[in-house]
Amino acid sequence: MRPQILNPIFADVTALAGVGPKVATLLQRIAGPRVVDLLFTPPTGLIDRSFRPTIAAAPDNQRATILVTVDKHEPAPRGRRAPYKVLCSDETGFLTLVFFHARADYLQKVLPVGENRIVSGKVEDFGGARQMAHPEHIADPTIPNAMPLHEPVYPLTAGLAGGVMRRSVSEALKRAPVLPEWQDPSFIVANKWTAWEEALRGMHTPEGVADLTPASPERSRLAYDELLANQLALILVRRARARDRGRPINGDGKLRALVSSALPFSLTDAQQAALKDILADKDKPERMARLVQGDVGSGKTVVALLSMLNAVETGAQAVLMAPTEILARQHLDGLRELARPANIDIEILTGRDTGLARKEKLDRIRSGRSSIVIGTHALFQTEVEFADLAFVVIDEQHRFGVRQRVSLMSKGARPDLLVLTATPIPRTLALTAYGDMELSQIREKPPGRKPISTRTVSMDRLDEVAEGVKRAVESGDQVYWVCPMVEDSEEIDLTSAQFRHEAMAAQLGERVGLVHGRMTGGEKDAVMERFYSGELRVLIATTVIEVGVDAPDATIMIIEHAERFGLAQLHQLRGRVGRGDKRSSCVLLYKAPLSETAAARLKILRDTEDGFLIAEEDLRLRGAGDLLGAAQSGAPQFRIADLSQHQDLLAAAHDDAKLIVQRDPELNSVRGRALRVLLYLFSRDEVVGLLRAG
């Protein structure tokens, strides 16, 4: 149960004065549905109203705050679309306030003739006269502090006015309770930080740009809270898993020997090391949880297969979960091929299996006849029962976060867990996303891979690129062409992809296919199949092809508007080519002019194919949120912490969390109780459930 003290800020935003359902929808888009979401939305800028010139001294096109006398109202003439004007002056000159669609009674009330008012807004020169259209603020100088000197600026969305957002946050702040201190008091003192509630207020009332930076004391404190909640949650998950005994799984090696000796290659040192880590985990009585990170093409699948066979040798079952249907099918083909010498039953189960066929599959899984089951998320949502599930492998960890790991853990079967990811997360991020898991990295590629030559080309030269594609297709190559991603909008993605498809089909006809996220699974698969079979030579796609699908004959990857993609994502897309033994290339089309950062980012991609290096650089240049892509990965989206700036804080939070759990494992001390509040505050509710009630 959430501590009562948090109720006021876990209320819906509609509980705030002035927030109705309409505004709530907009606030939800920016922050979230609850009051606390507003509190954790830091301002991104500030308006300074301390610049107080006379009318004559106010520069054109700049914000100024001016003390004026109201001289005269000039209402808009009836039936004309002219504005309502209020003429004002000071001893240096005249200023006309201009209002379109104004309500006269309101203006007469706030701007009474003959009185002084402070007005703040942009001053413009209009045919030699000075004017200010729609002042942002009008205040009575006799009322103290009626005009704030500094105002925070928040991220906005269409339809949400800055003032509405600001007022909502300030209403939210009124509800912020004084909470028990969960941080070590000496740590707070040493850093010259303030209490939580004070820090929160401070963050929302910046008085200079320094207050907006991650290094400000207020943001540092709040970021540390967030990171501590994250690290504490992961350590609690890890500890709960270790406490929850599994069983050692240690097969006789027969199946592995059969499969290994038939492999057309020998494992790389990195693959062997990862396999050794996994088998050592499985040999222990604690339940295993390990993440294997390895670049696209580094050969994670065979490592997964051999570790699954270890479980199968003991008579148990293993599951391989893939993020998409296509990928599940590709795994099925690949694993059946590799595992042929072992002569075991490998099954696939997805949302698309229905009726009798599905029932038969379920029977085979329940009876234990199927040794390895491949599938999508549906595997865990349906009535699938296993005879003896001992091992779960999750490939490409997208959307498989801590919450899902905890929920998998609380399922009846308590299998070992192996997560494979091609997202080369830097160590820092790995700590926040997978601090509850052991980590193995495969940083070496199988020998003989040809480097992918990567070029950046301006969109101005699109015709040349299209010409090049045509030549490549004539000489037998296959080409991927990925169309831009625009701000979450699949709609716009689609238009540009369709447009590109038409343009290319005009040149190459039937050999050009189109695949996008609006298609059903079956439609997508059908197009992809035609590409893999070689019937299609060019595949125009939105980012749906991102994850590990394999087309060995594809040698050219073209990415339109590459500057809009995350580096990690570009790297993943590029990894779609260069899988066979032909020379491959990648063309990053960008729209000129590129910003300095964008140019630097694309250069990294040109310079290296090391995904880990790319990820580190991307983190440095952009910050963590962008790096992973919204909601794409299992990694947490931090509200206040900025991992490109707060790495030291993260390291401290990691140590702090370890110490806390050592000393007070069930969080029952006074500080422990306060830490439970912290976990709820950052919505780590699921881990509080792992604590013994106290």
Ligand code: ADP
């Ligand atoms: P990923 O890590 O992206 O999942 P895969 O497991 O799909 O990579 O492997 C990519 C390709 O490399 C596959 O065709 C696989 O058979 C091959 N492969 C894997 N390991 C080796 C190796 N040690 N030597 C040569 N080829 C390998």
Ligand code: MG
């Ligand atoms: Mg893979």
